[in-house]
Amino acid sequence: MERLIVLxxxxxxxxxxxxxxxxxVGAVQIENREITNTEFHKYVQPNRIVGDSVKVHGITDKFLINKPQFNQISDDLLSFIEGSTLIIHNAPFDLGFLNHELKLNGVKTKVEDLCPVIDTLELSKEQRPGTMxxxxxxxxxxGxxxxxxxxxxxxxxxxxxxxxxxxMTGGQSNLFQETQNNEPQISHPSMIKKNKSNKEKIKVVFANEEETELHLNYFKN
Structure with a gap:
């Protein structure tokens, strides 16, 4: 079974x-199409101030004091993702940072050389072009x-x-198609069966004169 890590x-x-x-860095494992409790999560001391990015994530310089540096977590991270397929949204962004951190630590191997990567941003563009x-x-x-x-x-x-x-990959897209086929559904003639075997035995009862007159007068009123 393919091991998936969302990062x-x-x-x-x-x-x-x-x-x-x-x-x-945060990552979670998917196994047998179930999100598991197997996770990797580390805060990292970046050796620089957080700056305006705090408005995005809320992680402050004070919070990051005494957190490990990337070279102290990189071996654990690589061990966690090894042998998996990575699921990343806008993969070039995260991979660019991860590979830069590895390079600073003297590691020449890139993450994408270790793991195949599925970019959900590109997958979404393929599935629904022209949307956000x-x-x-x-x-x-x-939902x-x-x-x-x-x-x-x-x-x-x-x-x-x-x-x-x-x-996105659940195979349910056919249940929610944005366009539907409104063409009339015509059965093939071979699917239409006519019962002719007892045609001669069918008794036809015609209306008498009184019933016909009542019928005509009903529609005149």
Whole structure:
């Protein structure tokens, strides 16, 4: 059975080439199309201030004091995802940060060299071109409860994305097609059966003159 790991990160910014770093990693395992309690979750000391990104995730510099640095969690993270298929929303973003952190630690191998990756952003674009594809939009589309998601959080977003992925790949799309076939359904002549065997035995009773006159007078009134 294929092992699926849904993964998300929180960072100090949007571009690792500008010195931004990972501050949270969250991942959850899917087994036999069930979201399990097998999870990976770590906060990371980024060796820089969080800055304006605190408005997105609410993780403060004070909170990150004494949290482990990425090189202290990287072995555990790689062991957790090894042998799995990764499910990531907007995968280039998270992979870019993860690979940058590994490179800073002298690891030349990239995450995508270790694990195949499914990008749910691209999957959504294939399924519903022309619609919105962010995580909030997908949750609305599939009726997934996000009331606990007041801010972004790596583990919480991974748990929500796991639900989204199962909904996207659940094979139920035919039940909710946006367009329906309104063409009249015509049975093939071979499917129509006429009972001719007792045709000669059928008794036909015609209306008499009085019944015919009553019938005609009824429609005159």
């Amino acid at each position: 998300d990160t929180e960072t100090t910014g949007i571009d690792p080439q500008e010195g931004h770093r990972i501050i949270e 594809h962010n995580l909030d939009a997908l949750c609305r589309r599939f 997934i409860d996000t009331s606990a998601r007041t801010r972004h959080g790596a583990l919480l977003d991974a748990q929500i994305l796991a639900q989204v992925y199962l909904a």
